[in-house]
Amino acid sequence: MGKVVLVTGVARQLGGRFVRRVQRDPDVERVIGVDAVPPGHHLGGAEFVQADIRQSAIGRVLAQTRADTVVHLDVTGTPLGSGSRASVKETNVIGTMQLLGACQKSPTVRRLVVKSSTNVYGSAPRDPAVCTETTAPKSLPSGGFAKDAVEVEGYVRGFARRRPDVSVTVLRFANILGPAADTPLASYFGLPVLPTVFGYDPRLQFVHEDDVIEVLRVCADEPRRGTLNSGTFNIAGDGVLLLSQCSRRLGRPTVPLLLPAVTWAGSLVRTLGMTDFAPEQIRLLTHGRVVDTTQMRETLGFRPKYSTAGAFADFARGRGAGLLPPEALAGAVDRIAELSLRGSGHLPTQSAN
Amino acid sequence: MADAKVIPFDDDRSRGSRSAGSRRRTGAAESAPAGEGAVGEVQSLPVRGAAAQEPAPEPPEPPGPEESTAARPTAEGSGGADGGEDGGLERRLASGLSFLRRRLTGDYEVDDFGYDAELTDQVLMSLLRPVYEKYFRVEVKGVENIPAEGGALIVANHSGTLPLDGLMMQVAVHDHHPAGRHLRLLAADLVFVLPVVNELARKLGHTLACAEDAERLLAQGELVGVMPEGFKGIGKPFGERYKLQRFGRGGFVSTALRQGAPIVPCSIVGAEEIYPMIGNSKTLARLLGFPYFPLTPTFPWLGPLGAVPLPTKWTIQFGEPIPTDGYAPEAAEDPVLMFNLTDQVREQIQHTLYKLLVQRRSVFF
Numbered sequence: 001m002g003k004v005v006l007v008t009g010v011a012r013q014l015g016g017r018f019v020r021r022v023q024r025d026p027d028v029e030r031v032i033g034v035d036a037v038p039p040g041h042h043l044g045g046a047e048f049v050q051a052d053i054r055q056s057a058i059g060r061v062l063a064q065t066r067a068d069t070v071v072h073l074d075v076t077g078t079p080l081g082s083g084s085r086a087s088v089k090e091t092n093v094i095g096t097m098q099l100l101g102a103c104q105k106s107p108t109v110r111r112l113v114v115k116s117s118t119n120v121y122g123s124a125p126r127d128p129a130v131c132t133e134t135t136a137p138k139s140l141p142s143g144g145f146a147k148d149a150v151e152v153e154g155y156v157r158g159f160a161r162r163r164p165d166v167s168v169t170v171l172r173f174a175n176i177l178g179p180a181a182d183t184p185l186a187s188y189f190g191l192p193v194l195p196t197v198f199g200y201d202p203r204l205q206f207v208h209e210d211d212v213i214e215v216l217r218v219c220a221d222e223p224r225r226g227t228l229n230s231g232t233f234n235i236a237g238d239g240v241l242l243l244s245q246c247s248r249r250l251g252r253p254t255v256p257l258l259l260p261a262v263t264w265a266g267s268l269v270r271t272l273g274m275t276d277f278a279p280e281q282i283r284l285l286t287h288g289r290v291v292d293t294t295q296m297r298e299t300l301g302f303r304p305k306y307s308t309a310g311a312f313a314d315f316a317r318g319r320g321a322g323l324l325p326p327e328a329l330a331g332a333v334d335r336i337a338e339l340s341l342r343g344s345g346h347l348p349t350q351s352a353n
Numbered sequence: 354m355a356d357a358k359v360i361p362f363d364d365d366r367s368r369g370s371r372s373a374g375s376r377r378r379t380g381a382a383e384s385a386p387a388g389e390g391a392v393g394e395v396q397s398l399p400v401r402g403a404a405a406q407e408p409a410p411e412p413p414e415p416p417g418p419e420e421s422t423a424a425r426p427t428a429e430g431s432g433g434a435d436g437g438e439d440g441g442l443e444r445r446l447a448s449g450l451s452f453l454r455r456r457l458t459g460d461y462e463v464d465d466f467g468y469d470a471e472l473t474d475q476v477l478m479s480l481l482r483p484v485y486e487k488y489f490r491v492e493v494k495g496v497e498n499i500p501a502e503g504g505a506l507i508v509a510n511h512s513g514t515l516p517l518d519g520l521m522m523q524v525a526v527h528d529h530h531p532a533g534r535h536l537r538l539l540a541a542d543l544v545f546v547l548p549v550v551n552e553l554a555r556k557l558g559h560t561l562a563c564a565e566d567a568e569r570l571l572a573q574g575e576l577v578g579v580m581p582e583g584f585k586g587i588g589k590p591f592g593e594r595y596k597l598q599r600f601g602r603g604g605f606v607s608t609a610l611r612q613g614a615p616i617v618p619c620s621i622v623g624a625e626e627i628y629p630m631i632g633n634s635k636t637l638a639r640l641l642g643f644p645y646f647p648l649t650p651t652f653p654w655l656g657p658l659g660a661v662p663l664p665t666k667w668t669i670q671f672g673e674p675i676p677t678d679g680y681a682p683e684a685a686e687d688p689v690l691m692f693n694l695t696d697q698v699r700e701q702i703q704h705t706l707y708k709l710l711v712q713r714r715s716v717f718f
Contacts, residue, residue, distance in 0.1 A: 128561060128563050129467070130466070132565075135565070199547075200548055200551060203463070203465070203467045240463055240464065240467065242467065245459040245461070245463070247459070248456075249460075287545075326457070326459065330457070333453055333454040333457065334454070336450060337446075340446060340450075
């Protein structure tokens with residue numbers, strides 16, 4: 001008998017993609033997608049159950065479907081459609097509590113995978129440059145999605161203690177990017193001119209959507225030989241990009257603003273309800289955050305296909321040219337090189353390649 | 354400094370022990386037996402000392418002003434022997450433009466700590482070098498004590514109100530070490546709070562002085578520089594110059610022990626006098642959130658002009674490395690051993706400081 005996989009948060013791009021992917025696995029018999037709203041995209045023939053995980057109905061769904069693997073992807077920072085921050089927080093925290101309560105009662109659940117975020121480390125100048133899974137953040141995030149994620153992880157740890165027979169995996173994803181990503185950072189990079197914090201050049205790490213789907217599949221499955229897929233893992237692409245590098249590679253000019261002005265403008269924008277430019281987002285774009293992925297490689301045995309730079313390049317391709325396309329700048333420099341070499345009376349044998 | 358009371362100056366013995374130390378070392382210095390003798394006599398000419406280190410078979414070049422400029426391109430690694438004048442200029446122009454091209458399109462790499470090797474080599478080092486060569490006229494001794502490869506922890510004294518000594522030490526290692534190693538400094542958390550400063554510090558390869566970062570860098574085989582006195586050292590009054598403060602809790606020793614990295618003591622003379630701190634405005638410091646607010650004979654009174662450091666003559670001496678790989682793994686948890694090793698490093702730096710002070714002719718020359 002094959003596995004029965006229950007996935008929450010399938011109305012989002014990522015959940016939908018994961019459902020479509022996991023169905024193709026040979027040992028998966030049935031996939032049940034759960035969300036409060038029907039998804040706008042197709043689920044590739046998977047069953048969809050419209051249930052709000054904040055309600056106890058999720059327990060009935062779990063009992064009826066006799067799911068043995070639960071993949072909890074409904075831990076997100078942004079509302080789907082026109083939701084408020086309060087409802088997002090409720091889905092994250094109360095939803096997780098309800099889901100874990102249902103899992104605790106269910107005799108069939110063998111495996112739980114929870115999507116978390118490297119936001120749990122916060123972003124502070126006093127943190128070590130590279131966070132490992134055991135690094136305790138110096139300043140805990142005081143609100144927003146980061147705090148939700150910290151609380152969700154706390155409940156998941158409690159569940160793991162109470163049900164030691166269930167294999168529990170928490171995946172802390174770095175900023176997820178991809179051609180179809182709808183994260184706050186992706187919409188930030190979509191701005192024609194990027195506001196930055198003057199005097200800070202944060203280090204950022206990205207993980208590609210394809211790798212996210214792949215690592216979720218690895219964790220929802222039985223562990224491969226010589227690997228262990230329960231525990232907490234940082235998931236990020238190799239390497240680091242600075243925000244200045246990102247803006248240059250995207251070809252979008254930056255406007256450095258003083259930190260107080262950025263904070264003030266952020267709260268103004270939030271009050272007006274234009275975008276959800278959260279304080280934690282500002283902190284990330286000020287101090288940056290880099291996580292260690294040794295555990296991901298060695299314990300989980302997962303190697304991401306995209307590096308940080310690769311994920312960003314793929315994202316940039318899907319975005320179109322900015323105001324200052326890097327190709328145009330490079331061409332301009334090449335022309336200067338050619339002119340100056342000719343001007344100095346030498347043949348341009350090999351200009352700046 | 355005239356008031357240094359300790360005169361433990363036994364020239365022959367100290368020199369003998371130093372050359373014995375370099376003989377014991379494995380690596381680059383061994384390939385240059387001629388350099389060995391040169392280390393003893395060439396000490397007063399750092400450029401020549403460095404030149405003698407690099408190519409062993411070449412005859413020693415006559416010292417001259419052109420040598421310092423000639424040494425620079427090789428140190429930067431921008432190219433070997435240049436052809437004609439024009440060819441060199443053209444190549445420099447081309448490499449400059451391709452550098453510009455890479456920077457503008459974001460096509461360069463930084464490591465996990467945000468260290469931008471290209472920017473450091475091509476721009477930031479060239480900005481620091483005039484200060485190093487022309488302003489403070491830094492003289493480097495014992496650079497052969499720094500291992501050519503693998504992790505090592507350089508422990509130095511800290512002084513001068515502003516951490517210029519760290520930057521100068523970084524230039525010294527970068528320009529004089531035969532393997533062209535980069536020093537990764539551990540900096541106070543204040544550095545990473547301040548705008549602009551934190552950005553430059555990260556790009557120069559500095560990181561927060563915490564055990565996690567230090568161990569990660571040493572595990573990667575990097576050369577790590579630390580000044581364990583911290584704010585106690587850099588912000589001490591002028592009257593206490595060249596008196597080493599407490600070395601924190603000796604965390605640097607346990608970090609080095611855990612990674613089996615040798616500890617290289619480093620003594621910096623000259624940095625104490627760049628801003629003679631005769632007072633400390635505690636109120637202003639509290640107001641600005643700084644650990645101290647220096648008052649020097651010139652500083653707040655002459656405005657920005659007062660912030661120009663005095664052009665003192667510096668000497669940076671790297672001492673004999675203290676190996677840490679012979680200890681058992683649990684030794685890093687042994688507080689007695691920690692304190693003993695910390696004291697040993699501290700004593701060695703203090704001793705060298707006094708020795709250099711006795712040798713020094715004047716603060717400014």
